[in-house]
Amino acid sequence: MGVDDSTASGPPPASLRDDRSASPSPLDGEGPGRVDLGVQALSDDSGTTAAGPLLPDPFLHVGDDRIYSPLTDRLLVDGDPLYAALRSVLDGSGSAERLPEAQRRRLHADRWLLRDPAARAYDFRLKYVSIETHTVCNQRCFFCPVSFEQRHSHFMETRFFERIVLELTAWRETIEAVWLMLYNEPSLDRRMVEQCLTLERAGLPAAINTNASAFTPAKTDELVAAGGIGFLSVNLSTFDRAAYARDRGADQLDQVLRNVDHMKDRPLAREMVLMVLGQRDEDHERQIAAAHQRYGGSRFRIVSDEIMDRAGFLAVGRKVRQGGGRLAGCENVGSRPLQHLHVTPHGKVVLCCQDYDATHVVGDLHRESVAEVLGGERLAEMRRQAYGLSPAAEDFMCSSCVFALRDHSAVAAGAGEPTALLPVLG
Numbered sequence: 083m084g085v086d087d088s089t090a091s092g093p094p095p096a097s098l099r100d101d102r103s104a105s106p107s108p109l110d111g112e113g114p115g116r117v118d119l120g121v122q123a124l125s126d127d128s129g130t131t132a133a134g135p136l137l138p139d140p141f142l143h144v145g146d147d148r149i150y151s152p153l154t155d156r157l158l159v160d161g162d163p164l165y166a167a168l169r170s171v172l173d174g175s176g177s178a179e180r181l182p183e184a185q186r187r188r189l190h191a192d193r194w195l196l197r198d199p200a201a202r203a204y205d206f207r208l209k210y211v212s213i214e215t216h217t218v219c220n221q222r223c224f225f226c227p228v229s230f231e232q233r234h235s236h237f238m239e240t241r242f243f244e245r246i247v248l249e250l251t252a253w254r255e256t257i258e259a260v261w262l263m264l265y266n267e268p269s270l271d272r273r274m275v276e277q278c279l280t281l282e283r284a285g286l287p288a289a290i291n292t293n294a295s296a297f298t299p300a301k302t303d304e305l306v307a308a309g310g311i312g313f314l315s316v317n318l319s320t321f322d323r324a325a326y327a328r329d330r331g332a333d334q335l336d337q338v339l340r341n342v343d344h345m346k347d348r349p350l351a352r353e354m355v356l357m358v359l360g361q362r363d364e365d366h367e368r369q370i371a372a373a374h375q376r377y378g379g380s381r382f383r384i385v386s387d388e389i390m391d392r393a394g395f396l397a398v399g400r401k402v403r404q405g406g407g408r409l410a411g412c413e414n415v416g417s418r419p420l421q422h423l424h425v426t427p428h429g430k431v432v433l434c435c436q437d438y439d440a441t442h443v444v445g446d447l448h449r450e451s452v453a454e455v456l457g458g459e460r461l462a463e464m465r466r467q468a469y470g471l472s473p474a475a476e477d478f479m480c481s482s483c484v485f486a487l488r489d490h491s492a493v494a495a496g497a498g499e500p501t502a503l504l505p506v507l508g
């Protein structure tokens with residue numbers, strides 16, 4: 083998006099709520115009309131009114147040979163003169179004022195350089211949404227907090243879900259997926275198919291991460307008949323029945339395989355992934371090979387990932403190796419603080435998918451709009467902490483998270499690529 087297309091950030095205009103009723107609803111007349119805020123909230127930094135020097139966007143992900151902006155989704159790579167110019171400003175060997183005018187103008191227009199970087203904390207580029215529509219899971223996977231801390235059963239009201247979907251249509255151009263889960267099993271909700279269709283009809287790609295135990299052939303057929311969904315990931319960590327029962331507290335491998343067999347050659351989703359989670363050991367390799375043997379050549383793309391400890395919440399899994407240093411951002415399927423919205427079944431918005439206990443709440447959609455939460459002060463402050471612009475609170479989650487970037491110099495070459503659309507827990 084060019085600089086001229088930007089809209090004001092921070093809390094939405096006072097007229098927003100009134101405007102809703104004037105627009106047509108994509109949900110058969112239910113709920114408010116479309117909230118048209120543009121596709122992205124960006125602070126006004128056009129340079130026509132703002133004074134002061136041009137400074138780098140403080141939310142950049144800086145790698146050894148590339149610089150990525152989560153707020154514009156732009157990437158500069160080594161070899162591009164603009165990369166070298168921005169790099170010189172970032173490392174202090176140059177300044178924006180000393181750059182050739184054409185480069186300075188370009189970097190400003192593309193929002194690498196800003197006159198009011200502090201306002202950037204209120205900006206976002208909404209690419210991914212997770213709406214956990216209920217709290218229930220039928221498994222107790224050792225790599226998930228549900229295994230030792232169950233929640234009370236709670237289902238999000240359908241009208242509330244539809245209202246959130248309606249608001250999300252304001253960012254239809256940037257949203258790439260709306261997941262119906264955080265720590266629940268979405269296929270246990272008999273409304274799952276209808277929820278997916280509500281999203282798809284609203285022009286938002288529905289995304290499901292599932293253990294597939296309750297994703298019956300009937301549900302697959304219904305979704306296929308309706309045109310499918312945007313993204314499906316099946317979390318299948320072992321093909322050994324005894325190990326499956328042990329790892330997940332549920333002897334469900336046979337029914338899972340029956341359900342996955344039914345999906346494998348059907349256009350259930352535009353992108354279908356079979357995720358093999360493990361601990362990067364020999365058994366993990368065996369299970370990846372078994373997945374290829376059974377589902378290679380099907381519609382499923384087989385991928386693997388290492389279990390991680392969910393920001394220190396779990397005793398198992400990959401952990402932060404090198405603590406300390408200044409927090410410098412987040413790279414978990416893009417940037418969670420800048421590109422994601424996570425909604426719990428109770429309507430609370432939390433900073434991140436790692437927050438099982440909802441300790442980092444940044445909003446409440448029963449009281450606020452999506453735009454108000456995304457542009458609000460609580461999320462802005464969490465963004466500052468996650469990117470090292472404010473001191474991190476003692477219990478700040480990112481400090482114990484494997485996805486946290488630390489200091490620009492600590493970012494490995496290759497960091498800064500927009501992350502593939504892959505789940506970290508299914």
Ligand code: SF4
Pocket residue numbers: 393411412413414418419433434435436468479480481483484485486487
């Ligand atoms: S806890 Fe981890 S994944 Fe979540 S926002 Fe912080 S760095 Fe990102």
